[in-house]
Amino acid sequence: MTLVKLIEPVPAEELGRVHFIGIGGSGMSGIARILLKRGVAVSGSDARSSDMLVELRELGATVHVGHAASHIRDVNTVVVSTAIRDSNPELGEALRQNVRIIPRAAALAAVMTGRVGIAVAGTHGKTTTTSMLTVALQKCGADPSYCVGGQLVTTGLGADEGTGEVFVAEADESDGSFLMLAPRIAVVTNVEADHLDNYGDPEAVYDSFNRFVERIGSTLVLCVDDPGAARLEPIARARGLKVVTYGEGEADIRVTEVVPQGLGVEFEVAGHGRVKLSVPGRHNALNAAAVIAVALELGLPFEEVRDGLAAFTGAKRRFEAKGVAGGVSVFDSYAHHPTELAADLAAARDVVAGGGRVIAVFQPHLYSRTRFFAAEFGAALGLADEAIVLDVYGAREDPEPGVSGALVAGQIPLPSAQVSYAPDRSAVPALVAGRARPGDIVLTMGAGDVTELGPHIVAELHAR
Template sequence: MKIHFIGIGGIGMSALAGIAVKSGYIVSGSDIEDSYNIKHLRNLGVKIYIGHKRSNLDPKTDLIIITSSISKDNPEVLKARQLKIAMKDRGEYLGKLMKNKRSVAVAGTHGKTTISSMISVILDKAGMDPTVAVGGLIKEFGNQNWIKGKSDLIVVEACEYKSSFLKLKPSIAVISNIEKEHLDYFKNIDKIIDAFKNFLKLVPQNGFAVVNADDINIQKILTNTQFDFPIITYGMSESLAEWRIENVKEEKGQVSFDVFKNKQIIDNFIIRVPGKHNTMNALASIIVTSKLGVNLKTIKETLLEFTGAKRRMELKGEKNGIIVIDDYGHHPTEIKVTLEAIKNFYTNRKRLWCIFQPHQYSRTRLFFNDFINSFDLADKLIINDIYEVRDTKKDIQAVNSKKLVEKIQEKKEIDTLYIESFKETAKYLSKNAENGDIILTIGAGPVYQVGELFLNENCKK
């Protein structure tokens, strides 16, 4: 079977392409630019074209896989229709992979990459040989976000955008939290809650769900909907959840916490990724993997060794006593939580520089006031130009980074600058950051390049 992926370089598509190769299919694909994921697929023998052209598509192709970002007038899509080649979107194809398997699907506005990565690494360490397709590169998998296992277990990250996760077939569902996001599609929080409720309804009677009982929007689903499968709840110490976390301590580069089930202590766990929110992510992974039969010793050891998925509070390096951290956070809540986690984790550091690249004009416009109040824990803030994705002319005309900077400056609480380019940002940091400072680059676009430029620059202060 010959499969062609249009938009093959995306984090989700590249995982499916890699799994397809290891499943014995002939794989090709195209994307607008080269990337780390594409280079890895080329090393597996995948023929990849840079740029979208009709000539990229072999008429003998059996199946086309597309992403939600591919337009209807894409030349390869038009040719596929002309040739009447079968076409599926990424969600449909992922759902097909999950059919008739013990499938774990991790959803939520925040945390789903970390939870799905933790679950995947624990199952792999336990010798359960899962297939994995998640949204972040994992060191334990050779800095890839996928593996093709031989067992009937599959772990996937379930994306809610355009309700894509409703095409999946989970036997085990995890929901970390529900918040306003992707408002260019959902319009309001009620639509988002309905989508997550329908996602839960996909779980069969012999499956189960693991959900965060502390989340008010998840509570609404549990209060108003009856399900015919077990729902396991988790939360922090003040919650009424079945599984709970207590006694969280952040010190010496690690976070320790006690896990209780029905008010009986299970054990103490230690993780080396910053933040109380990551103890919740770890708890979700503990519940799922223990239910799947992994022993507690293996879970504890694996979580202790887990250093996080790439671009999730990733320590990039150190230069002149200044450490550089990168994070994928692009939602106001994610920014707040990340800043808090870094402040609490690195208590012996001086100033925290936050370099933010807004992701999408539409998201920046819709969450404008929230972004203004997201950076209060930063000592210095630099905002780069907005990364454009799926934006309308109305969105682009309505907002820009300069306007956001001006509003934050009006608060007179944070030293805030607008710097257009990554290169100029790195130069500014080289001249102004001092020994003992932290530089955090944050955003879903390529803002990580600022940290890399800073670490590699030879500029003298």
């Protein structure tokens, strides 16, 4: 994957008939849904059929299974994701016909045009914070449009068109495409080194966020506890932006008295009141503080925002409960960066609260990320009582010599009896069931197909 070429977005009403190559993807399908609800003619294709394709057909889209040049007929705009290869026949035909071709982020920017755009950026916490903000605004009656990188538990959707003037979007920095967005308000949760296969070095990552600040219309909300995010404050102020800070340090929205409450957490917002969440972890208290900062900036009363946050029950693959069997609770997490692993494992420890152990099942994502962060992954997994490491989920990357799950397993500071390298994914449910005891938490972690293991682990535990 390479950094996408940045272009200024075209307003949605000027896109004409829109064709999505890879329309079944979570990000692409969400934008297609919004355009359909606005009455825009939409077509698309995907490599295989899915429930999402069926749903889009029911909304009025013309959807094809399989890619063919003939699908590019009477099309004004073609939307592609970074996963689409140059050899795709539809992309080739669009180039031959000189049809406008835009990346997904430009299509997102197009549907945000004319709304009060709120973009949530950061190396970690984007999906949860965007989801939390969406639910809180819905409960406050603002009925925002939204486009999230995951699915809301409350609606089962990752994107939808609302009746209000606000549009909430997750801003993806992985390929630099968040620089196509021009939000009125932006949140930056944190800035750390990641996606170094694209950026090359950490400073290039920081520079992309500096450039993101230049795209903001009025207000930057940032976490002062994170050094990378805090670096943006003087840059934003120099541009004349309003800066609202949040965190446990000296901040405009200051979080204090954080208390774990089983699968939730409580905390105080200085000068405002107490907040209760139904999702665990200190990091989620900070995510909620970002939501409060944005909502207050929009003029919403704290009491309504607090109640909206209480109604948030999570996003798919963000510490998502998969089942309980034999007294063992199984959860699934999208965590695929060392900081994310550490946050979720700390949250898991809060949940067990000394009454059980934490068993981490981790699948590294991308060979390049595994090579860059093997030691950091190992250190994070040391927060578990036992760790099982799968082989690398390569996704778009080819294997690299010497880079495997064993590289991570060898860096975990636990006794060897408590660490397993499991290259055979099918053997993992039995391995976990043989180790887990009543009161334990099992947490499957990673951005690949490790998410499929949760139900199998639950079934294996039931069978014991």
